[in-house]
Amino acid sequence: MDHSSTTPVDAAVTEAMLPYFSEKFGNPSSLYTIGREARRSMEEARANVADLIGAKKEEIIFTGSGTESDNLAIKGLAYRNRKNGDHIITSSIEHHAVLYTCKYLETQGFKVTYLPVSKEGVVNPTEVEAAITSKTTLISIMHANPEIGTIQPVEEIGKIAKEKNIPFHTDAIPTAGKIPISVDAMGVSLLSLSAHKMYGPKGVGALYIRKGTGLTPLLHGGGHERDIRSGTENVPGIVGFGKAAQLAKERLPEAAKITKLRDSLIKGLLEIKDSYLNGHPEKRLPDNVNIRFSYIEGESMILNLDMKGVAASTGSACSSKSLEPSHVLIATGLKHEEAHGSLRFTLGRANTQDEVDYVITVLPEIVNKLRMMSPLAR
Amino acid sequence: MTDGYSEKVMEHFANPRNVGEIKDADGIGKVGNPVCGDLMWIYIKVKDNRLEDVKFKTFGCGAAIATSSMITEMAKGKTLEEALEITRKDVAEALDGLPPVKMHCSNLAADGLHAAIKDYHERSGKK
Numbered sequence: 001m002d003h004s005s006t007t008p009v010d011a012a013v014t015e016a017m018l019p020y021f022s023e024k025f026g027n028p029s030s031l032y033t034i035g036r037e038a039r040r041s042m043e044e045a046r047a048n049v050a051d052l053i054g055a056k057k058e059e060i061i062f063t064g065s066g067t068e069s070d071n072l073a074i075k076g077l078a079y080r081n082r083k084n085g086d087h088i089i090t091s092s093i094e095h096h097a098v099l100y101t102c103k104y105l106e107t108q109g110f111k112v113t114y115l116p117v118s119k120e121g122v123v124n125p126t127e128v129e130a131a132i133t134s135k136t137t138l139i140s141i142m143h144a145n146p147e148i149g150t151i152q153p154v155e156e157i158g159k160i161a162k163e164k165n166i167p168f169h170t171d172a173i174p175t176a177g178k179i180p181i182s183v184d185a186m187g188v189s190l191l192s193l194s195a196h197k198m199y200g201p202k203g204v205g206a207l208y209i210r211k212g213t214g215l216t217p218l219l220h221g222g223g224h225e226r227d228i229r230s231g232t233e234n235v236p237g238i239v240g241f242g243k244a245a246q247l248a249k250e251r252l253p254e255a256a257k258i259t260k261l262r263d264s265l266i267k268g269l270l271e272i273k274d275s276y277l278n279g280h281p282e283k284r285l286p287d288n289v290n291i292r293f294s295y296i297e298g299e300s301m302i303l304n305l306d307m308k309g310v311a312a313s314t315g316s317a318c319s320s321k322s323l324e325p326s327h328v329l330i331a332t333g334l335k336h337e338e339a340h341g342s343l344r345f346t347l348g349r350a351n352t353q354d355e356v357d358y359v360i361t362v363l364p365e366i367v368n369k370l371r372m373m374s375p376l377a378r
Numbered sequence: 379m380t381d382g383y384s385e386k387v388m389e390h391f392a393n394p395r396n397v398g399e400i401k402d403a404d405g406i407g408k409v410g411n412p413v414c415g416d417l418m419w420i421y422i423k424v425k426d427n428r429l430e431d432v433k434f435k436t437f438g439c440g441a442a443i444a445t446s447s448m449i450t451e452m453a454k455g456k457t458l459e460e461a462l463e464i465t466r467k468d469v470a471e472a473l474d475g476l477p478p479v480k481m482h483c484s485n486l487a488a489d490g491l492h493a494a495i496k497d498y499h500e501r502s503g504k505k
Binding site for chain 2: 295296297299300303307325335336337340372373374375376
């Protein structure tokens, strides 16, 4: 139950991709038959990805990852509009692909405002508006946070951005295929996507670029992807992404079933003494459960769950390479020791009520065992 | 996470030895900080200059729990002088190694034992 880390490639996606490794290996830039065939398939994929977010096909650029999409959106726009200003507004709970890109831009002389969030992890649109200066050239606020599941008021932020005529980027990697996305309703100029979070392959992302939004490329070369992202296209990956996007759109109604599992898991786990929900109770991704348990540490919960055959993740520092607790949990006002005790489950389409019930049965024993061992529990 | 943990670490983590507190302990070593994600309390019972019993309570990751468990086993039956010579390296080696980022957990277990012995000396000095 750790589908936010990544998802398995859907069998239909693999099947769609396979021919493009061997018999249909053409380079989309070649003019002869197999090249044209590759180009046609790629354009079909582009249309499918565009369709998932209510965009036009010409507004989609394929990249090598969601991280690249975020980098291209932020650096690309910041550099392109540098003559107009040097100020960027973002939030303190963005993915590192956004946060560290902003941190890098600060070393290049840009100024960045990192907005705080409420204890449920919500960015306040009024604070976005208040942060805008005459030098602001970009607002980047994620569609939802993948760790605590909180969905952001992007439509309201989009409205403000539009009124002030400032490009608005949103990282929709955690939401695409889970909740409906409409670039027009959200009022975004730029939107990042990644295939592997929606049952597509790893190594391919996309960036929606609204017509009229200019970007400075990160990669210079042969002028692929309308001269915004040079590099021979990853045709099998793109074809797989297109198929995954098509399936994701068809399967959006499944969110109702996953939401039910989510609520059942939250309810069951909150029955454990001294446990609390992280994130917002309603404005929440359909698949996200994030609960903190007092007096114990996340990695030891995960290892115990793993022994019981359950995969989960934690915001604890002890499970990260940096030994720093999750910046998202800290931004919601949790103390370090509270962040350490947080456990995240992200449900996928294959999860069942039986599996949810199993977790609700085994976790209390694990929490108990660890609390017996903990000097913090009294 | 599990990658990087030896079988021995996982074995001690799954079945930790000597968990709990000693009610009438002769010395208690409290080390670590919950802010960092590790807190370790080591309890000792001393008889004729030997560690008759050693127990622990730990808040922390897999390595913190496994090193706590291991050090209680290593220390039990040793003289106080021998116990003071147990180093972080000894604990890590007894567990067939630890991932590099987890080395400070093994440091903590040795520190906890040494702190408990120091506490014992301070208490007996007062008597």
